[in-house]
Amino acid sequence: GDEDDWSSRPPVVTVMGHVDHGKTKLLDALRHTNVVSREAGGITQHIGAYQIVTELEHNERPITFIDTPGHESFTAMRARGAKVTDIVVLVVAADDGVMPQTVEALNHAQAAEVPIVVAVNKIDKEGANPAKIRQQLTEYGLVAEEYGGDTMFVDVSAINRQGLDDLLTAILLTADASLDLRANTEQDPQGVVIEGKLDKGRGPVATVLVQRGTLRQGDSIVAGDAYGRVRSLLDEHGNKLKEALPARPVQVVGLTSVPRAGDTFLVVEEDRVARQIADRRQARIRNAQNASMRKRISLEDLD
Numbered sequence: 001g002d003e004d005d006w007s008s009r010p011p012v013v014t015v016m017g018h019v020d021h022g023k024t025k026l027l028d029a030l031r032h033t034n035v036v037s038r039e040a041g042g043i044t045q046h047i048g049a050y051q052i053v054t055e056l057e058h059n060e061r062p063i064t065f066i067d068t069p070g071h072e073s074f075t076a077m078r079a080r081g082a083k084v085t086d087i088v089v090l091v092v093a094a095d096d097g098v099m100p101q102t103v104e105a106l107n108h109a110q111a112a113e114v115p116i117v118v119a120v121n122k123i124d125k126e127g128a129n130p131a132k133i134r135q136q137l138t139e140y141g142l143v144a145e146e147y148g149g150d151t152m153f154v155d156v157s158a159i160n161r162q163g164l165d166d167l168l169t170a171i172l173l174t175a176d177a178s179l180d181l182r183a184n185t186e187q188d189p190q191g192v193v194i195e196g197k198l199d200k201g202r203g204p205v206a207t208v209l210v211q212r213g214t215l216r217q218g219d220s221i222v223a224g225d226a227y228g229r230v231r232s233l234l235d236e237h238g239n240k241l242k243e244a245l246p247a248r249p250v251q252v253v254g255l256t257s258v259p260r261a262g263d264t265f266l267v268v269e270e271d272r273v274a275r276q277i278a279d280r281r282q283a284r285i286r287n288a289q290n291a292s293m294r295k296r297i298s299l300e301d302l303d
């Protein structure tokens with residue numbers, strides 16, 4: 001592409017941490033919404049993706065946030081989250097401290113070589129000890145700037161909406177310091193499936209993150225072994241979009257089946273080609289399944 005086709009894109013930030021340390025509440029506070037109260041039992045079971053526009057010192061900048069569940073059974077989602085992201089915000093409750101999924105999340109982020117910003121949450125609570133969190137995390141190689149390290153720690157309270165601007169500033173500083181946030185909007189559109197589900201009214205719906213190019217309504221798309229024509233693109237508020245630029249999470253309606261989280265998607269010239277690619281992938285998956293089934297049967301025969 002042309003040099004002109006490269007433009008800056010928002011950072012993609014994945015929020016991770018132990019169960020109930022306040023990831024979703026913190027995102028709610030940043031978005032002025034209330035997702036936590038709509039979740040069954042307050043437990044996040046899916047990945048959510050939102051773009052918010054920050055306004056710091058009269059400077060408007062978008063950030064894409066991906067919310068992940070902290071429950072131990074969602075290890076795979078944390079691993080995927082670390083792969084698609086530019087920055088991890090590690091949320092640690094100041095009254096609870098470093099817990100198993102805190103460590104797991106930071107391991108994924110470090111393995112993916114993604115910079116980490118630590119949000120020490122719930123500082124409003126009795127027994128909150130933000131200094132102890134800093135001390136605990138030094139054992140995992142996260143040394144706070146004020147202790148001579150290079151990790152930014154920000155004390156926040158999602159409930160009292162304290163420290164939110166400081167957190168956004170830390171994210172943008174980290175983005176500017178360590179990332180090349182440029183994308184080519186004219187390349188063939190590509191990206192990754194964050195979530196797939198079957199919607200009663202709309203059929204298969206995939207939340208995808210565009211990573212390069214521009215995804216448009218009407219595009220023929222292959223996502224994993226699903227394919228179809230993009231009937232509509234919806235943002236996090238359910239508003240219809242004509243197109244989605246890099247780092248924009250969107251819901252895609254129009255696929256013939258539900259793709260899996262972590263699948264990549266691409267756009268092709270014709271519906272026929274999309275179908276061919278999807279058919280080939282389905283056949284490959286069937287073959288692999290048959291092969292592993294045959295292996296199981298032959299192992300059982302040995303017993």
Ligand code: GTP
Nearest residue numbers: 019020021022023024025043044070122157158159
């Ligand atoms: P999972 O998605 O299930 O891993 O949890 P989560 O990390 O998203 O936590 P969530 O946002 O659901 O918050 C868990 C509980 O902590 C809720 O009852 C919140 O209201 C509460 N909480 C979150 N942030 C704060 C805070 O800053 N202060 C206090 N006091 N409570 C908070």
Ligand code: NA
Nearest residue numbers: 020042043044
């Ligand atoms: Na929760």
Ligand code: MG
Nearest residue numbers: 023024043044
């Ligand atoms: Mg949550």
